[in-house]
Amino acid sequence: MVKTRRRPYSEQRPTDLGGGVWSVPVPIPGNPLGYTLVYLIESPAGPVLVDAGWNHPDAWLALRDGMGAAGVDVREVRGVVVTHFHPDHAGLAGQVREESGAWIAMHEADAALVRLMHEFEDGAHRDFQADMLKRAGADAVEVEEAAAHRPRPPAVPDLTLRDGDLVDLPGRRLRVVWTPGHTPGHVCLHLADADRLFTGDHVLPGITPHVGVYPYDRADVDPLGDFLASLRKVAGLGGLEALPAHEWAFPDAGARAMEILAHHEEKLQALAVLLEGAGGPLTIWETAGRMTWNRPWEELPAMLRGMAAGEAAAHLRALEVRGVIRRTPGAEPVTFALHS
Numbered sequence: 001m002v003k004t005r006r007r008p009y010s011e012q013r014p015t016d017l018g019g020g021v022w023s024v025p026v027p028i029p030g031n032p033l034g035y036t037l038v039y040l041i042e043s044p045a046g047p048v049l050v051d052a053g054w055n056h057p058d059a060w061l062a063l064r065d066g067m068g069a070a071g072v073d074v075r076e077v078r079g080v081v082v083t084h085f086h087p088d089h090a091g092l093a094g095q096v097r098e099e100s101g102a103w104i105a106m107h108e109a110d111a112a113l114v115r116l117m118h119e120f121e122d123g124a125h126r127d128f129q130a131d132m133l134k135r136a137g138a139d140a141v142e143v144e145e146a147a148a149h150r151p152r153p154p155a156v157p158d159l160t161l162r163d164g165d166l167v168d169l170p171g172r173r174l175r176v177v178w179t180p181g182h183t184p185g186h187v188c189l190h191l192a193d194a195d196r197l198f199t200g201d202h203v204l205p206g207i208t209p210h211v212g213v214y215p216y217d218r219a220d221v222d223p224l225g226d227f228l229a230s231l232r233k234v235a236g237l238g239g240l241e242a243l244p245a246h247e248w249a250f251p252d253a254g255a256r257a258m259e260i261l262a263h264h265e266e267k268l269q270a271l272a273v274l275l276e277g278a279g280g281p282l283t284i285w286e287t288a289g290r291m292t293w294n295r296p297w298e299e300l301p302a303m304l305r306g307m308a309a310g311e312a313a314a315h316l317r318a319l320e321v322r323g324v325i326r327r328t329p330g331a332e333p334v335t336f337a338l339h340s
């Protein structure tokens with residue numbers, strides 16, 4: 001598959017995709033991803049947005065002006081469906097609601113996380129982060145650096161969604177396809193009256209979304225296993241036109257989902273080989289340090305290192321669930337070795 005090269009935000013324009021759907025690029029200041037594609041779906045009862053973009057004054061202007069290009073005033077917006085709670089998707093939903101009285105809808109699993117974030121106080125958040133890093137084998141300096149980050153939680157939604165629900169969009173059929181993995185409540189949205197799938201971050205044309213386990217040593221979840229199952233679910237929908245939240249729209253969501261599936265299966269195999277050759281059990285941190293990232297481990301800043309460790313943890317956990325590796329009983333920090 002030939003990949004179109006990603007173009008910078010400055011070259012993005014609000015675009016009429018036909019069939020009453022517009023894409024509105026909204027910048028993510030200071031982030032190499034560049035922009036979120038917010039989608040506007042027209043309906044006789046007013047437009048609904050899929051995602052809203054990053055909470056920043058420049059992003060707000062881009063969203064407002066982009067909707068203006070589609071002939072829509074922000075005050076007319078009926079609702080915002082958020083594909084997942086991350087700030088580049090949910091960030092501006094609260095401001096859209098303030099201006100328009102729109103509802104905000106999100107899958108119930110992500111809605112529960114958002115409520116939890118609002119309850120968490122700064123001190124408790126710091127302790128939680130520090131404890132999680134220590135148990136994964138991070139050193140004191142890394143714990144100190146990473147625990148200092150505290151993102152602002154997104155707006156609490158008015159409506160929660162479940163798999164198969166129809167979004168409140170009179171005259172159109174927009175169905176929720178629950179695709180956990182990138183977050184527990186990530187959803188794709190199938191515009192069934194037009195064979196289009198809003199894929200959020202689940203299926204992107206040139207990159208793959210972050211899938212991590214938090215806290216790193218959790219043994220009661222399997223986000224990567226969920227993600228791979230969610231990719232199969234999208235592949236099962238057939239060749240729908242994909243309208244992703246980043247990069248660019250592309251023709252066949254299912255084909256790309258299968259590619260991403262193969263990528264992770266390769267990564268899982270490589271990790272099993274790595275553990276086999278390690279000569280002893282590894283902590284999550286040691287494992288992450290030996291995996292291949294887009295930059296050498298030593299050069300990753302604290303936040304990216306924390307995400308890489310989450311990704312390593314997700315792959316370890318998936319291999320554990322499959323019975324390929326096991327965690328050493330009672331080890332503190334937790335370690336993993338190939339199942340003998």
Ligand SMILES: [Zn+2]
Nearest residue numbers: 084086182201
């Ligand atoms: Zn995301």
